[in-house]
Every structure is written in C-alpha cells, then in structure tokens.
Amino acid sequence: SQKIEQNSEALNIQEGKTATLTCNYTNYSPAYLQWYRQDPGRGPVFLLLIRENEKEKRKERLKVTFDTTLKQSLFHITASQPADSATYLCALDTPTGGFKTIFGAGTRLFVKA
Amino acid sequence: EPEVTQTPSHQVTQMGQEVILRCVPISNHLYFYWYRQILGQKVEFLVSFYNNEISEKSEIFDDQFSVERPDGSNFTLKIRSTKLEDSAMYFCASRGSTDTQYFGPGTRLTVL
Numbered sequence: 001s002q003k004i005e006q007n008s009e010a011l012n013i014q015e016g017k018t019a020t021l022t023c024n025y026t027n028y029s030p031a032y033l034q035w036y037r038q039d040p041g042r043g044p045v046f047l048l049l050i051r052e053n054e055k056e057k058r059k060e061r062l063k064v065t066f067d068t069t070l071k072q073s074l075f076h077i078t079a080s081q082p083a084d085s086a087t088y089l090c091a092l093d094t095p096t097g098g099f100k101t102i103f104g105a106g107t108r109l110f111v112k113a
Numbered sequence: 114e115p116e117v118t119q120t121p122s123h124q125v126t127q128m129g130q131e132v133i134l135r136c137v138p139i140s141n142h143l144y145f146y147w148y149r150q151i152l153g154q155k156v157e158f159l160v161s162f163y164n165n166e167i168s169e170k171s172e173i174f175d176d177q178f179s180v181e182r183p184d185g186s187n188f189t190l191k192i193r194s195t196k197l198e199d200s201a202m203y204f205c206a207s208r209g210s211t212d213t214q215y216f217g218p219g220t221r222l223t224v225l
Contacts, residue, residue: 032212043117043204043216044156089156093212099168101146101214103156 002027004104006090012110019077021107023090026071030092033066033073038087038106047088048075080111115139117217119205125223129194134220136188136205142215144208145188147180149173149201150219156204162188195224 007022023033032051036044050057050066050073057064063076077084090104118137126132138145147159161168162180179191188207192199200223206214 034213036216038156041202041219043206043219046213046215049212094169099144099161099163100158100171102158103148105155 002092002094002102004028004090004092004102006088006104006107008107009105010108010110012112013080015081015111015113017080019080019084019109019111021075021088021090021109023073023075023104024071025092028071028092028094029068030094032093033064034091034093034101035062035064035073035075036089036091036103038089044089044091044103077109080109082111082113085109085111117205117207117215119203119217119220121220122218123221123223125225126195128197128224132192132195132222134190134192134203134205134222136190136207136217137186138188138205138207139209139215140186142207142209144168144214145180145182146206146208146214147190148204148206148216150204151201159190159203192222195222197224200224 003026005024034049035047038044048064050064061078065074087106087108089106094100120135145162148156150156158171160170160174177193181189202219204219205217208214
C-alpha cells in the first residue's frame with residue numbers, strides 16, 4: 001500500500017541554523033509533492049510544491065528537493081527563527097489527477113532562541 | 114487575500130445526532146476537499162468533489178458521510194449519525210487551476 005514517512009517526530013535546533021526535514025514515500029509515483037506548515041489548532045498552510053521533473057525549488061529561506069529515484073524529498077529552512085517552530089507536513093497526490101492527497105504524520109520543529 | 118471559511122468553529126453534539134459542517138471555498142475554485150484530523154494524529158483525506166460529483170473518497174468516508182454543494186458558494190459535509198470516534202478537526206480545502214490546496218481554519222467536532 002502507499003506510504004509516506006516523515007523520519008522525525010520532532011526536531012530541535014538552535015536559532016540561525018538550518019533545519020532539514022525528510023519525507024520518504026513507497027509504492028507511489030507522484031506527479032508532485034507538497035510541503036505544508038501547521039500550527040496547533042489551525043489548518044495546514046501551503047508552503048511549496050515541487051514536480052517530478054524538478055530537482056529543487058526555493059522560496060525565500062525555504063528549499064525543497066525531490067529525488068524520484070530515492071523516493072525522497074528534503075525540506076530545508078535556512079537561518080531558522082523561533083517563529084518557524086511548527087509542524088511541517090509532507091503531502092502527495094495519488095496518480096488520479098490530484099483528487100486525493102495523502103499527508104505524512106509531520107515533523108514538529110522547535111527552534112530555540 | 115481570498116480564503117476558505119468554515120462554520121461553525123466548534124460543534125458539540127450527542128452520539129447518534131446528525132451534523133452538518135459548512136465551508137465556503139475560494140470563489141472560482143473548482144475542486145473541493147474534506148479532511149479530518151483526530152487530535153494528535155495526521156491529516157486524513159475524506160473526499161474530493163469536482164464538477165458537482167464525488168471524485169475520490171477514502172475508506173473512512175462510508176455511508177454515514179455525504180457531501181453537497183447546495184448553491185454556488187457553500188460546500189457541506191454531513192455526518193448522519195455521529196459516533197464518538199468522529200470527534201476530530203474537520204478541514205475543508207479548495208483548489209483552483211493550480212495544484213495548490215487552500216485550507217480553511219477547521220471545525221472542531223466533539224461527539225459526547
């Protein structure tokens with residue numbers, strides 16, 4: 001069956017460092033992969049989308065890579081700030097035209113000042 | 114900036130009662146979704162809706178659930194006979210011509 005794994009439940013880093021979060025998937029051939037941020041009690045907020053033919057995408061301090069051979073995406077936050085503390089979710093659309101999105105369990109990031 | 118809205122923000126109901134959760138997607142969006150998130154667990158896909166019909170549904174979305182787009186702006190999720198295990202946050206999302214989904218703030222459903 002299709003599976004998404006985000007390798008850490010929680011990640012603690014010092015302010016100013018780069019946070020790197022991992023998303024692995026099996027039994028999928030997604031057309032694209034998305035990263036969302038979720039704060040407690042709130043809905044997911046879209047951050048970045050990367051397509052299967054793209055290796056890397058950047059947006060301000062965020063960078064996403066997508067390796068379809070390894071079936072893995074890495075999500076980086078550079079120069080991290082305490083305000084970056086949140087849960088980050090990896091999401092894949094199943095190959096049925098984007099009508100079903102499967103989320104990973106998320107990684108809780110804590111950035112200490 | 115346009116956003117997805119959901120009402121109510123919190124719904125408390127007795128087991129066996131029917132509930133209707135309401136969503137107003139971003140206007141001119143064509144794809145609509147419902148997800149749920151049980152406390153401390155991951156966001157789970159329930160159903161997607163396009164062109165006035167269900168496109169995909171998960172195994173969670175059984176006969177107790179139904180969705181409707183009663184007019185040009187609202188998108189509703191009905192749970193016919195609520196169970197204790199239906200207690201969760203329910204999120205609506207909509208998508209336009211891009212692949213990005215925009216989520217609403219959620220409705221917290223508590224079944225007693």
